[in-house]
Amino acid sequence: MEKNKGNLVSSGLKLSVLTLLSRILGLIREATKARFLGTSIYADAFGIAFLIPNLLRRLFAENSISVAFIPTFREYVEGGKSKEETQEFISATFTLISFLTTLTVLLGIACAPYIVRIFYKEDAGILIRETAILTRIMFPYLIVISIAAFFQGVLNGEHIFSPSGFTPVLFNLCVILGTYLLSGRMENPARAMSTGVMIGGCVQALFQLPFVLKTGWTVKFLSLKKTFSNPGMKKVVALIVPTIIGMASYQLNDLVSTALAGRAGEGVVSSLQYSLRLQELILGIFAVSIGTVILPDLSSLAKKQDWDKYNEMLSGAIKIIALITIPITFYSLITGKEIISLVYKSRRFDDNSVLMTLSVFRLHIAGLFFIAANRIISPAFYAQGNTKLPTAAGIVSFAANITLAFVLSIKFGGVGIAFALSAASVVNTIALFAFLTKLKSADVKKLVLSTISYSIKMIIFSVIASVPAYFAHKAFCSAFLSYGRFIGNGISVFATAIIFGAAGVLLLFITKDESVTAIVKKFRGNR
Secondary structure (H helix, E strand, O other): OHHHHHHHHHHHHHHHHHHHHHHHHHHHHHHHHHHHHOOOHHHHHHHHHHHHHHHHHHHHHHHHHHHHHHHHHHHHHHOOOOHHHHHHHHHHHHHHHHHHHHHHHHHHHHHHHHHHHHHOOOOOHHHHHHHHHHHHHHOOHHHHHHHHHHHHHHHHHOOOOHHHHHHHHHHHHHHHHHHHHHHHHOOOHHHHHHHHHHHHHHHHHHHHHHHHHHOOOOOOOOOHHHHHHOHHHHHHHHHHHHHHHHHHHHHHHHHHHHHHHHHHOOOHHHHHHHHHHHHHHHHHHHHHHHHHHHHHHHHHHHHHOOHHHHHHHHHHHHHHHHHHHHHHHHHHHHHHHHHHHHHHOOOOOOHHHHHHHHHHHHHHHHOHHHHHHHHHHHHHHHOOOOOHHHHHHHHHHHHHHHHHHHHHHHHHOHHHHHHHHHHHHHHHHHHHHHHHOOOOOOOHHHHHHHHHHHHHHHHHHHHHHHHHHHHHHHHHHHHHHHHOHHHHHHHHHHHHHHHHHHHHHHHHHHOOOHHHHHHHHHHHOOO
């Protein structure tokens, strides 16, 4: 088990370093948005306009690549298929993604003024028009980012992670630079940022292409007849179709929540998105990285029916997530206001914007472990070609989120919507664990007990570490906040992190925590 953990940690750390840089730049991108747009109507317009192609990107690209393409690609590579057969399958996938996304983009651009109306009240004329313009600027992003995701699937299927891990860095740089360089030349900064999004998407696709070609695989179009008649493509479609409802349900969480937020008042949409960006910093560094790394390995172990190692890898991944996300949750609850002020506060992002974002951030961060765990457990199903069960879990989660968001947003606005998302994530985790019992490979009872016991341990350690951190935080705020945004908030955030982290690490080493032991042995070269 320790060897599997060590391998997982080694691969995960390599990708996490790049993802850390990407997420830091993602925060700088959001800070740039806060500087130019704040929580104004233009911030809401940009957030909604970017949401639409981004949701479709997750449905077209991430769904097809993670659920269907990578496992099928690994079967071609390891199952004795010829290089010609594998190449034709790759080309068929590329053709299908390009064809479907192009049709969707053309339809989306034509219908943009009608699509954006669902997010606003009828009297929001100016806001509707601006959101439609921004939507038309960014809708073609769906095509290029879907192609980029396909390239990532080929590389990840070959166990090459670094190039794809670096592309979000390039994307964020393009958006940041585009906003600063074009804001003075366009009607408003939201349009400049939207142009940066399009440039960034193109760069993401083009950057990965040489690495794909270096693997020996080429990228070319097939006729639609050959595409749909390809045996591998038929299998991909068969795997994807059952997940479309579940995946669409999951994406509708964001869509409906944003529509409710858009009707709840000015700034609610943007405050929710600023909060989620902070949450995604942690998810992107750890949960997405580990989930990306384990999927090809779980697929290989499932094909070999090596269920002991399969279960050990899954259990080790969940424990690593608990080790990271639970302490971060407690720390973020202590220092949330200073974190938000440090990252976002500016002329257009004032004290009111800070408080709006803080109110939803506290509820978003409370669901961090469950959201991260869901991204680790789902590959256990995909690795065995089972897409129906996580689809069902997604539908249950969607129903819980929409019901709670609709009811709570009426009285509590953005706070109610944030609570609904975290509560639905808990429901999704419970459903996934329940459905694991239907997989012949999973020792669910052992996995659940192991997850619960380790999570309780992390909660206890986090509570203990929070005591000195809380009082130190109060002292740092009193002493240094008058020094301004960066120095005052920065000292409070980082000094509290050192005290909290030192207390937590001490507890882990005293108790000889198994996950920490595996990580230490990996760095020492003991496998």
